[in-house]
Amino acid sequence: MIAMTTTWPDLIVFIAAAAMAVIGALGIITYRNPVHSALSLILTLLGVAIAFLEQEAHFLAAVQIIVYCGAIVVLFLFVIMFLGVDNKEDISVEPLVAQRPMAYASVVVTMVGILAMLSRGGWSTGAQVATGASPGGAENVQAVGSAVFTTYLFAFEATAALLIIAVVGAVLLARRDRTGESISEGADA
Amino acid sequence: MTIPESWFLILAAVIFGIGMFGLLTRRSALIMFMCIELMLNAVNLTFVTFSRSLHDIGGQASVFFILVVAAAEVTVGLAIVVAIFRRRQSTAVDELSELRG
The missing domain is CATH 1.20.120.1200 (NADH-ubiquinone/plastoquinone oxidoreductase chain 6, subunit NuoJ)
Known part of the structure; x- marks a missing residue:
């Protein structure tokens, strides 16, 4: 190492x-x-x-x-x-009392935890799987493609549905309300 | 490739910590989204590093799916920001103190 x-x-x-x-x-x-x-x-x-x-x-x-x-x-x-x-x-003011010190403390605790966990695990020198190696070079694209389209095919199809749903949801959320029954009192951006 | 895995893991941890600090301290919803992207990228880097060290292509496939989910999340999140801005004329999350729209 x-x-x-x-x-x-x-x-x-x-x-x-x-x-x-x-x-x-x-x-x-x-x-x-x-x-x-x-x-x-x-x-x-x-x-x-x-x-x-x-x-x-x-x-x-x-x-x-x-x-x-x-x-x-x-x-x-x-x-x-x-x-x-x-x-x-204005990022100098601090609306919440002791927000910065608590954020510092949380980050330090998280970082120490991550690094301690990684170092205890020997920095990812675990058991290597025998199959499905990750080759470099020109074979990398091929390997990722065959993994996504065979082993993870169901997840891949699910992401297609997820993207469609996300796009429809985004359009619905960001659309202006044409009926005018809500409180959009002028000054729309 | 001879850079040790531990260096990439430490780099990912540092990026994750910076993103976490920004998420906890900034108040603009847009900046908070950028910090979430930062944390997702740190996790992606960890996935790729483990994928290399364990010789498993599954890590890279996971990063592929994380990218797709991040794209969907950003799309919906920014639409919510736009909808909130229409009502409040602000993207500061401190303004969002009421459940009622």
Whole structure:
């Protein structure tokens, strides 16, 4: 587990990916403008995508960039600009008494718990399954595809239904009420 | 690939912690959603790392499904944010103190 066999290119790529992910994550929670937070989110997602690539999950790295950076963040930006909430949130005030210290304490407890659990487990050096290996290179896409379409076929079909339901629900929720019986008293965004 | 798994797991834990802190302290619903995405990404990174170390493609298939569920969640969540903004002219969750719309 010690990085004795780590080569320099791998190390540089990992450090770059980790720096992108952590700096982007810190940017999300410190920028006061939601647009800047969304752009920081892209930085984090790209960092995680590089980490995927470095672990030979090529299909997921591509999907991460296409779906997250290409669709989800654009959806965030669209909603931010559609609502016009580029007003800055004052993050210096603390409306709830002792919210920050309690948040710090919760995060520290959670992190210590996760890291202690992982280190007790020997950093994921468990028993390796004999079948269904995760190959890298050009066979990664093939392996993910055959797993999704054979072993996880039912779950895959369920996600299709889930996406349809989500889209219909989103349209129903965000639709303007045409009947006018509710309290939409002007000044719609 | 010779970077040890533990480094990726620590990176994922750090990202998860940052996302959790943001979720607990920020009050804009949009930022809270971004922090949830951050935590989901940390879990995805953990899944991929275990998938590599245990040589099991199931971890990557799980990440695929997490991506789909995250997309659906963001779609519905942002629609709720839009609906709330129509009523309240704000996305701050502190404003949502009444059950009645």
